[in-house]
Amino acid sequence: MPFDFAVVGIFLIAAFAIVGIALLLGRFVRPAKPDAVKSQTYECGEQPIGSGWFNFNPRFYQLALLFLVFDVEIALTWPVAVVARRWIAEGRGLLAVVEILLFLAILVVALAFLWGRGDLDWVRDLGVMPHEEDAPAADAAKTPEAE
Amino acid sequence: MLRDVATFLERLLGFDPATFDYSWVTAVVVIGAASLLAFVFIALFAGPVTWWERRIAGRIQCRIGPNRVGPQGVLQWLADGIKCFLKEDLVPAAADQGLFRFAPYLVFGGYMATFAVLPFGANLVAADLDVGLLYLLAITGLVVIGILMAGWASNSKWALFGGIRSAAQLVSYEIPSAFSLMSVVLAAGTMSMQGIIGQQGAWPWEWFVFKNPFLFAAFFLSLTASVAEGNRTPFDLPEGESELVAGYHVEYSGMRFLWFMFAEWGNLWVIATIATVCFLGGWQVPGVTPAEIAASTGLAFWGWQALSFAVFVAKASVLVAFVIQLRWTLPRLRVDQLMITCWKYLVPGALLNLAGVLVLLAVVPDQGVADWAIRGATLFLGLALASVFVWKARAGYLADRDLYRRMEGKELWYPPYRLP
Numbered sequence: 081m082p083f084d085f086a087v088v089g090i091f092l093i094a095a096f097a098i099v100g101i102a103l104l105l106g107r108f109v110r111p112a113k114p115d116a117v118k119s120q121t122y123e124c125g126e127q128p129i130g131s132g133w134f135n136f137n138p139r140f141y142q143l144a145l146l147f148l149v150f151d152v153e154i155a156l157t158w159p160v161a162v163v164a165r166r167w168i169a170e171g172r173g174l175l176a177v178v179e180i181l182l183f184l185a186i187l188v189v190a191l192a193f194l195w196g197r198g199d200l201d202w203v204r205d206l207g208v209m210p211h212e213e214d215a216p217a218a219d220a221a222k223t224p225e226a227e
Numbered sequence: 228m229l230r231d232v233a234t235f236l237e238r239l240l241g242f243d244p245a246t247f248d249y250s251w252v253t254a255v256v257v258i259g260a261a262s263l264l265a266f267v268f269i270a271l272f273a274g275p276v277t278w279w280e281r282r283i284a285g286r287i288q289c290r291i292g293p294n295r296v297g298p299q300g301v302l303q304w305l306a307d308g309i310k311c312f313l314k315e316d317l318v319p320a321a322a323d324q325g326l327f328r329f330a331p332y333l334v335f336g337g338y339m340a341t342f343a344v345l346p347f348g349a350n351l352v353a354a355d356l357d358v359g360l361l362y363l364l365a366i367t368g369l370v371v372i373g374i375l376m377a378g379w380a381s382n383s384k385w386a387l388f389g390g391i392r393s394a395a396q397l398v399s400y401e402i403p404s405a406f407s408l409m410s411v412v413l414a415a416g417t418m419s420m421q422g423i424i425g426q427q428g429a430w431p432w433e434w435f436v437f438k439n440p441f442l443f444a445a446f447f448l449s450l451t452a453s454v455a456e457g458n459r460t461p462f463d464l465p466e467g468e469s470e471l472v473a474g475y476h477v478e479y480s481g482m483r484f485l486w487f488m489f490a491e492w493g494n495l496w497v498i499a500t501i502a503t504v505c506f507l508g509g510w511q512v513p514g515v516t517p518a519e520i521a522a523s524t525g526l527a528f529w530g531w532q533a534l535s536f537a538v539f540v541a542k543a544s545v546l547v548a549f550v551i552q553l554r555w556t557l558p559r560l561r562v563d564q565l566m567i568t569c570w571k572y573l574v575p576g577a578l579l580n581l582a583g584v585l586v587l588l589a590v591v592p593d594q595g596v597a598d599w600a601i602r603g604a605t606l607f608l609g610l611a612l613a614s615v616f617v618w619k620a621r622a623g624y625l626a627d628r629d630l631y632r633r634m635e636g637k638e639l640w641y642p643p644y645r646l647p
Contacts, residue, residue, distance in 0.1 A: 083229070083230050083254060083354075084354040084355070084356050085354075085356075086254060086255075086258060087229060087258050087261070087343050087353045087354035088340060088343045088344075088354060088356070088362070088366075090255065090258040090259060090262055091258075091262045091265065091339060091340050091342060091343040091353065092336055092339075092340045094259060094262035094263065094266070094339070095262075095266075095332075095335055095336040095338075095339035095340060096332050096336050098266055098335075098339075099331060099332050099335050099336070099486055100332070102312075102482055102486075103316070103482055103483065106312050106313075106316070106481070106482045107316075109312070109313055110312070110313055110314060110315055110316060110481060110482075111315050112315060112316070113315065114315075114317065116320075118317055119317060119318070119319050119320040120319065120320070120321075121319045121320075121321050121322075121381075121382060121383045121478070122319075122383055122385065122472070122477055122478060123383070123384065123385075124472070128321070128383075131321070131382060132321070132381065132382040132383045132384050132386065132387050133379075133382060133387070134384075134387075136387065136388075136391055139395075140391050140394075140395050143395045143398070143399060143566070144395075144398065146399075146570075147398040147399060147401070147402065150402045150574075151398075151401070151402070151405075154402070154405045154406065154409070157409065158361060158405075158409060158412070158418075161409050161412045161413045162412055162416065162417065162418055163416075164413055164416070164585065164588070165413065165414070165415070165416030165588065166416060168588060168589050173589040174589070176585070176589065177585055177586060177589045180581075180582075180585055181582060181585065184578055184581060184582060187578065188575075188578060191570075191574065191575065191578075195570075195571070200566070200567070200570040200571055201563070201567070202562060202563030202566050202567070203563060
């Protein structure tokens with residue numbers, strides 16, 4: 081077993097080393113003439129406006145949370161899945177089936193809850209925003225054709 | 228396997244393996260050599276497969292594709308590689324210098340580390356870990372971190388969008404992928420790659436894909452999810468060139484850029500290998516069991532290794548060709564469709580499959596009459612689907628040929644068997 085994990089470790093180190101060596105060797109043959117225009121951030125040939133580090137859609141955080149919930153469930157179900165066959169062979173099939181199905185049922189309830197809440201939709205309909213309720217008159221007057 | 232090679236090396240050098248104190252040195256040397264071998268394999272796969280893909284793309288789009296460098300352009304990938312090697316390595320002034328330079332290491336490292344457990348033949352595997360399949364799912368997490376790092380460190384709007392989209396896609400599709408592979412683990416009772424292959428047989432009716440209808444569905448779920456995890460069209464939004472220029476690697480150039488491409492094209496092999504191992508019976512050769520291969524010696528042993536390697540490569544190549552064809556026939560999804568496909572179709576489908584496999588496993592006794600009846604029915608379903616696929620492809624080709632003849636008044640300029 082230590083031998084097998086040594087293989088994994090050495091493969092990882094070798095991959096890093098190969099990337100590093102190729103980049104190092106390339107350094108001796110490739111040109112290096114940076115200038116202000118070349119090292120500009122690419123924005124379709126225009127002058128970049130502001131930094132690239134800006135606030136992005138909070139949907140991604142929500143997705144990450146969703147993933148975490150499911151991934152933990154997977155990590156917990158996986159060991160049971162490995163031994164389920166042996167349990168069935170030993171005549172404890174019902175236990176294995178009930179246990180895994182119960183675990184999956186919890187997941188399904190979570191999925192159904194999120195689905196019902198609309199969390200699985202990319203664009204989530206939040207209904208009318210609070211500030212829109214207060215000032216409908218001005219907007220409606222501006223765009224009568226919207227009706 | 229590698230341990231045997233290490234022992235053999237120690238014998239060859241005249242050390243007694245029982246008393247030799249520095250066996251870790253030979254182990255490191257042998258494993259290092261194996262990792263270099265794996266790298267050579269990746270290079271010899273990922274390179275030519277780019278050429279192969281471009282030729283297929285050319286044919287699908289009624290053009291020729293690269294055919295200048297070497298006979299029929301087979302050396303195009305070498306020319307591309309040398310070109311990238313000689314190009315200037317630009318780092319944008321606004322980028323986070325350290326993270327920007329480090330990201331390709333993580334992407335390629337996470338990719339190449341999967342080769343530690345991928346089997347190539349009967350005994351051709353670097354490390355047959357007990358947790359092989361789980362390790363595969365886990366180590367690819369490094370690629371997500373690398374891509375997110377590249378996207379963030381570039382300090383470019385395109386790269387940031389590409390990076391976070393890619394991370395969202397990769398983690399989302401990991402759920403259906405893990406669930407459908409879990410149904411394979413249920414059926415096999417082990418997570419080791421060789422163990423899963425050993426639970427199947429050489430003939431199609433002994434493969435897991437035809438074991439029951441739920442595993443049949445799991446095969447397609449898992450293939451879809453792995454294509455999405457490989458960032459391939461129709462799931463290539465993270466680098467959709469029509470909206471994000473190139474996504475997370477927009478600021479990369481030269482050799483640093485090449486490592487991303489290396490991992491992406493090499494990933495085709497990982498996709499094909501996981502599907503082959505888990506569903507298509509791996510390297511199993513008809514008429515011989517894995518135990519018999521392991522017991523054989525000398526030339527016969529190596530003959531079986533070569534034969535099983537050939538079988539494995541043949542199965543994987545068919546899948547690679549299929550994934551390439553998918554790329555050039557399906558349009559790209561939209562980002563909301565992508566997430567709906569995953570969370571509303573694939574995840575519930577994978578959960579249903581898992582429950583189905585589990586119930587069938589408990590109810591239907593292995594190798595009984597009912598088991599074989601289910602296998603037969605699923606095999607029939609699979610064959611019917613395959614025939615429809617081939618028939619449709621043929622009908623499409625014939626229609627094109629007739630159209631060309633009607634419009635141009637002459638035969639199509641190349642038949643399917645001839646290279647242009």
